Structures are given as C-alpha cells and as structure tokens.
Amino acid sequence: MEGNDKVNSVVLPERPRKDDEVVDPRSNREKSKLERAQKKSQAPKPPPAKKEKAPNVPAAPIDPESMFKEGFLKSVYNEKSSERVITRFPPEPNGFLHIGHSKAIAINFGFARYHHGVCYLRFDDTNPEAEEEKYFTAIEDMIQWLGFTPYKITYSSDNFDRLYELAEVLIKKDGAYVCHCTDTEIKLQKGGEKGAAGPRYACPHRERPPEESLSEFRAMKEGKYKPREAFLRMKQDLTDGNPQMWDLAAYRILEKPHHRTGKKWRIYPTYDFTHCLCDSFEDISHSLCTTEFQLSRVSYEWLCDAVEVYKPMQREYGRLNLTGTVLSKRKLLRLVEDHHVRGWDDPRLYTLIGLRRRGIPPGAILSFVNELGVSTALTNIQIVRFEQSVRRYLEQTVHRLMLLLDPIPVTIDNLPDDYIEDIELPFSPKDPSFGNHTVPFSKTVYIDRADFREVDSKDFFRLAPGKSVGLLKVPYPIKATTFEKDEASGLVTAVHADYEKPEDGGTAFKKPKTYIQWVGSSPAHFSPIKAEVRIFHPLFKSENPDATEGGYLNDINPASKENYPNAMIEVGLEEIKKRAPWPEEEGEKNVKKGEAGWETVRFQGLRVGYFCMDRDSEGDKVVLNRIVSLKEDSGKGS
Numbered sequence: 362m363e364g365n366d367k368v369n370s371v372v373l374p375e376r377p378r379k380d381d382e383v384v385d386p387r388s389n390r391e392k393s394k395l396e397r398a399q400k401k402s403q404a405p406k407p408p409p410a411k412k413e414k415a416p417n418v419p420a421a422p423i424d425p426e427s428m429f430k431e432g433f434l435k436s437v438y439n440e441k442s443s444e445r446v447i448t449r450f451p452p453e454p455n456g457f458l459h460i461g462h463s464k465a466i467a468i469n470f471g472f473a474r475y476h477h478g479v480c481y482l483r484f485d486d487t488n489p490e491a492e493e494e495k496y497f498t499a500i501e502d503m504i505q506w507l508g509f510t511p512y513k514i515t516y517s518s519d520n521f522d523r524l525y526e527l528a529e530v531l532i533k534k535d536g537a538y539v540c541h542c543t544d545t546e547i548k549l550q551k552g553g554e555k556g557a558a559g560p561r562y563a564c565p566h567r568e569r570p571p572e573e574s575l576s577e578f579r580a581m582k583e584g585k586y587k588p589r590e591a592f593l594r595m596k597q598d599l600t601d602g603n604p605q606m607w608d609l610a611a612y613r614i615l616e617k618p619h620h621r622t623g624k625k626w627r628i629y630p631t632y633d634f635t636h637c638l639c640d641s642f643e644d645i646s647h648s649l650c651t652t653e654f655q656l657s658r659v660s661y662e663w664l665c666d667a668v669e670v671y672k673p674m675q676r677e678y679g680r681l682n683l684t685g686t687v688l689s690k691r692k693l694l695r696l697v698e699d700h701h702v703r704g705w706d707d708p709r710l711y712t713l714i715g716l717r718r719r720g721i722p723p724g725a726i727l728s729f730v731n732e733l734g735v736s737t738a739l740t741n742i743q744i745v746r747f748e749q750s751v752r753r754y755l756e757q758t759v760h761r762l763m764l765l766l767d768p769i770p771v772t773i774d775n776l777p778d779d780y781i782e783d784i785e786l787p788f789s790p791k792d793p794s795f796g797n798h799t800v801p802f803s804k805t806v807y808i809d810r811a812d813f814r815e816v817d818s819k820d821f822f823r824l825a826p827g828k829s830v831g832l833l834k835v836p837y838p839i840k841a842t843t844f845e846k847d848e849a850s851g852l853v854t855a856v857h858a859d860y861e862k863p864e865d866g867g868t869a870f871k872k873p874k875t876y877i878q879w880v881g882s883s884p885a886h887f888s889p890i891k892a893e894v895r896i897f898h899p900l901f902k903s904e905n906p907d908a909t910e911g912g913y914l915n916d917i918n919p920a921s922k923e924n925y926p927n928a929m930i931e932v933g934l935e936e937i938k939k940r941a942p943w944p945e946e947e948g949e950k951n952v953k954k955g956e957a958g959w960e961t962v963r964f965q966g967l968r969v970g971y972f973c974m975d976r977d978s979e980g981d982k983v984v985l986n987r988i989v990s991l992k993e994d995s996g997k998g999s
Contacts, residue, residue: 424731425731426475427731428467428471428731428735429471432734433678433734433737434468434678437647437649437676438476438647440674441647441674443646443647445646446472446473446476446646448472448479448481448646449469449481449482449483449648450465450511451484451517451639452500453486453488453492454496454497454500455493455496455690456690457499457500457690457693457705457712457713458712459693459710459711459712459713460711460712460713460747461683463681463726463727464678464681464733464735465649465651465680466503466507467727467730468649468678468735470504470509471727472647472649480509480511480512481511481512481513481515481643482501482513483516483517483639483643484500484514484516484517485517485635485636486518486619486620487518487630487631487632487635488615489629490617492620493620494620499714501514502714503714505948506713506717506723506948507713508946508947509948515639517639520639520642521625521626523638524634524635525582525628527668528593528611528634531595531611531667531668532575532593533571533575534667534668535571535596536595536596537594537611538564538567538569538571539569539573539577539591540564540566540567540594540608541566541591542566543589544589550562550563550608562599563599564608574593578593578612581612581614581628582626582627582628586614588613588615588616589614592610593610593611593628594608594610594611595608595610595611595633595634597609597660601659605659605660606659609634609660610634611631611634612630613628613629614627615627615629633657633660634664636661637665637673638665638668638670640673640675641671644671645673646673646674647673647676648661648673648676649675649677651677651678652739654675654677655677657675658675658677661675677737678736679735679736679737679739680739680740682740682741682742683742684741684742684744684905685743685744685899685901685904686711686899686901686906687901693710693712695914696710699914701914701917702900706718709899709900709921717960718960718975718986719897719973719986720960720971720972721751721988722758722944722946722963723946723947723948724754724946725750725751725755727947729747729751732750743904744899748989751971751988751989752971752990752992755965755971755988758943758944758946759943759963759965760788760789760933760937760940760943760965761787761788761789761964761967762934762937762965762966763786763833763880763931763933763966763967764878764966764967764972764985765809765878765879765880765929765930766894766896766925766928767809767810767927767928768808768810768880768889768929769809769810769853769854769856770807770855770856770882771806771808771841771856771857771879772804772805772855772856773839773860774842774857774858776804778804779804780804781801781802781803781883781886782835783800784800784801785797785798785834786798786800786833786931786933798933798936800888800931800932800933801881801886801932802835802881806879806880806881807882807889807929808856808877808878808879810852810853812830813841813844813853813856815844815853822874822875824856824877827840827841828840828841830874830875831875831876831877832876832877833876833877833878833967835879837860837863838861838870838873839858839859839860841857842857842859844857845857878967878968880929880931887932887935888931888932889929889930889931889932890935891927891983892928892929892985893928893982893983893984894924894925894972894984894985895923895924895975895984895986896922896925896970896987897922897986897987898918898920898921898923899918899921900918900921901913901916901918902916902917928985930966930983930985934962937962937963937964938962938974941957941961941962942958943961943962944963949961959973959975960975960976960986962974963988968991969991970990970991971987971988971989971990972985972987972988973988
C-alpha cells in the first residue's frame, strides 16, 4: 500500500462463498452503500469558504443629542413646550463637583441649548458655615470645561431681601410660624426616628397667632435667639402621607458671616424655602432635578401657591452613581484630609477636577452621559463601563506615540556609530488626517524590558537571543545576539543585536512575526524624551466600599498607583504638545494653542494605554498620567 493511500480508500477482496451458504440480500445493499461512501471519500473536497475581513472603520458615533430627542426629556418638553426654555443648575458651593453632577449639568444646560433656550448657574449659597470661595470658582470652571456657558451666574443670596419679605407674607397668611422645639421634639412630632412609625402631632407653637409669629421672626433676625433656639416653619399638612409636607423649616439662625452679604443676616432660608422661589424669580420653565427631590415637588408647588408667585414645572430624573468608589463630599474630604489621596484633583477620585487631571476629555464625559440616556431610574454604573466609554472616545480622537515604561538599550553592532535614519510614522494608522511625523533610528535604540527574554519560548514572539523582531516602521528587522546583566539585581541592562539588512543591495528578507515599539537615541533630535509615568488603578478593592467591614477606608487599594520614573517617549510628543488641546471639543475647543492645560496633551501609548501630561510637568520634566488602559485583550500571548 502506498504511503499516501488512506485506509478507508482500500477495497478488500470478497471472501469466497461456501456452496451451502445462504446469501442475505441485505449484504449486497450494505456493500453498495459502502462502495458509494468510499467513492465519496475519495472525491476532492471544495476549499473552505474564505471569511470576509471586516473593514477597519470606526463605529458610527451615538447622536450627541439623542437624550433630548427621545425618552424622558422628550416627554418633559412635550408636557410643557414653552416658547422660551429656561433652566438652571443650582449647586451648593460646599464641595467639588463629581461625575454624578456631570449628568445634571448635561441635562440642564443641554436641554436649554437643544431647545434654543438659556440656563442659569445659580449658586445655592444659603449656608455660610459650609461655603468657600474655592468651590464657587471650581464649579464655574467645570461647567465651562464641559462646554457650557451660563446665561447668567446668580446667587440665592441675591434674593435674601425678597425671600425675607415673602416669609413675612407667608406668616401674615397664617402659612408659617416660629417654633422653639428641640431637634428631638421635632422628630417626635413627625413620628420619631426613621422607621419608627409613631403618631404625628402638631408643634405646640403651631397655632400661635400670626402677629406673634411675625414678632418672633423679626426677633430671630435681630439677634434675640441663638442657633437652634428658634426656627420658622411652614404650616403645611400633617395629615399628608408625604414627609415633605410635615411643616418643613423655612428659616434658621446661623451666626457665621456670609461670604457675600457679610454680617447683614443672622437668619438664612433653607433649601426647601429658597429653591422654588428662586426658580420663580428667574422664570424657570423646567426645573429639572434628581428623583431624591420627587417628594419635594408637592412642597415646591405648595409654597409657590401659598405666596402667590409664578409656579415653574419641576420634574425628576434618576441620578448617576458610580460603583467601586465614593462620591459623598464628607467621605471625599476624609480621603483628602487623611492623605489617602493627594488632593481633590487626585486622578483616582471621580471629582470632575480629578477626572480632568487624569486626562478624561470633557467630550468623553458628555458622550458617556448621553450613551446612558435619561430616565427616572437610578443609574448605577461600574467603573469599567465608564472606562469603556472613555476608551471608545479616545480611540477615535487622539494620536499614537511609542512609549516605553521600563526601557533597556539595544546596541545594533553592525551599524556605524553615527548612523541616523529618519523613520516616518503616522499619528493614526486609521485616520490619515492626523498626519505623519519622523523619528530617528540609530545605532542604539531603546525597547521595553517586557519585549525581551533571556530564554526564548514558543509562545513568545518578541526579542530573544538568536531571534528576529521588527521595529515599528523600520525597514528591516534586528536579531538579538547577546545581552548583559546586573548580577546583583538579575536584571538585563543591555542587549546587542544585528540589523538584518540584506547584503549587496538586495531587498528580500524574511518578514518578522512581530513588530515592537522603540525609541532611538539621538542627542541631535533630543531623543529620547525621558518621562515619569503614573499608572492609576481603582482606589478601592470592591464594588461597594461602604459595605466593607469597618467602613470604606478599610477597602482602600494599597496598590492603586504605580510609578515608572525612567520611562521614555519618542519625539512626536513635541508636536502633540503644540497641537494641544486635543481633541478640540467641548470646553477645550476655544482654548488658544499653547494656553491649554497639560491634561489636554493626550495620546495613545502604543500597546500601553492612553495618556496625558500632568501639571507636575515643568521645563524638561515630563510627567504622564494614564487615562485608561487599552482593551482588555491587548498584548495577549506576546
């Protein structure tokens, strides 16, 4: 039998039949079936269909205005399609904004812009004990950074005189009274502590004559009482099942001077008294807030009606919450004060100033909010989902550069000492409009330590002794010949290689399986550029830090930051710096070249991640922050 014959293609000779042997007719049928199967197996098989390679084109972007064209916000507008849409964003200036606030900003400013209206930035500055100037400035900066310009910047304190007048009007209408109960007594009047379902009953001061309450209210203003000795409470409806109708406080005494009005006032209006009336004063058409204020809608409308002023329409959407971190101002302050992080703008925090310093583009944040859509449901999103959205955004908008976190030198021994060749590289392999740049290829180049192994293996496709590898865009590969080690540390300190350029001017060579990034050594080209690289990981170990035994501080990840102090980057960085801000979108699009913050110098470090420059950079010192990693499957098996 020939060596190439298949066993199932051989037909064995028939066995001779005995004279008295009965022949089963089925045997002939089985034989015919076998012969047909044998012939079929011998027939040539058609080649497998060639799979069509998917075109390398970016996915179509989501309509940036889709959140206003459909769903909740569309229904809100249809409910009240005003000729002029007027909204407001009313933050309390007692902390830095975080990722959750970006949704409120995008909704309020974006809703007005989409419907050709206007949006106020109104600081709800009714608590001088918690407000600081730095918060006012930071909030305004973040709104501008996200690409929005307020129609006007106003303050609740602008209306203190008018609010006081309406408080007196409400008292005269027997719609408010001065109460001298303690905090404990007020809680008992409302049924006790949360969850206690005790009977509700009226404050003993509720039925005092309006003239008496008016006199006491003026006494509060003039300094007769100390903090917590007297309150002005609205006379609402204790029989209502809504706690927001259980005689809410309208004014309280605070003795700290106000940052804008100084010592003029000792009594300050509460949020529940201030918010709806300021909305009315500014002719707000759509008062859009999160669902935590849904129950407050009843008291909002009650007060406007009680003092007979214009009543805006309040509607509520689900707030945005990110799991795997903390967003509470109190908890963030603890992280800062206890030095678990470097400050409010630490890139591991999800404050907006922290995200900006980390290099997250403002357009990526708005794209993320738009991608999630708007409804009345609370949106709990994992950090990885947020980072996936940012990654998709950066993939289409930033340049590519070669970056080495842990470089080692490779000396190409068969090149002259003064050898220099200009290698042209694209800033984006997918988008020619990004342009090209040149980098120097020289006798000594640097590669990443992870791209070399002392001992080769079948599953390693990069550089090893006796093995060839391509250097990105360099015409010919290099082959490692020897290497040097530091005996004390055991680390490779240098690699020697040959440039495998064909002799006698030939062009034929074996194409390497893998190409790796590199940076050439050329003082004349100021190459390489040295850098410190900071790699950030989640600040907390779990998806719910607050559920950790002992509290969220016990969930802090001790390995949330890695430093690479001796990294190197190619000279294309200089051109990227000149082009910044990049991408020119949202609040960064009107920044003059050369005046943008370091965080706008963004790029993809090939096979490493997306990066930006940090504000610690100065002079020749380059500090880089990783924005997000590359896709999870990048770099496998290499």
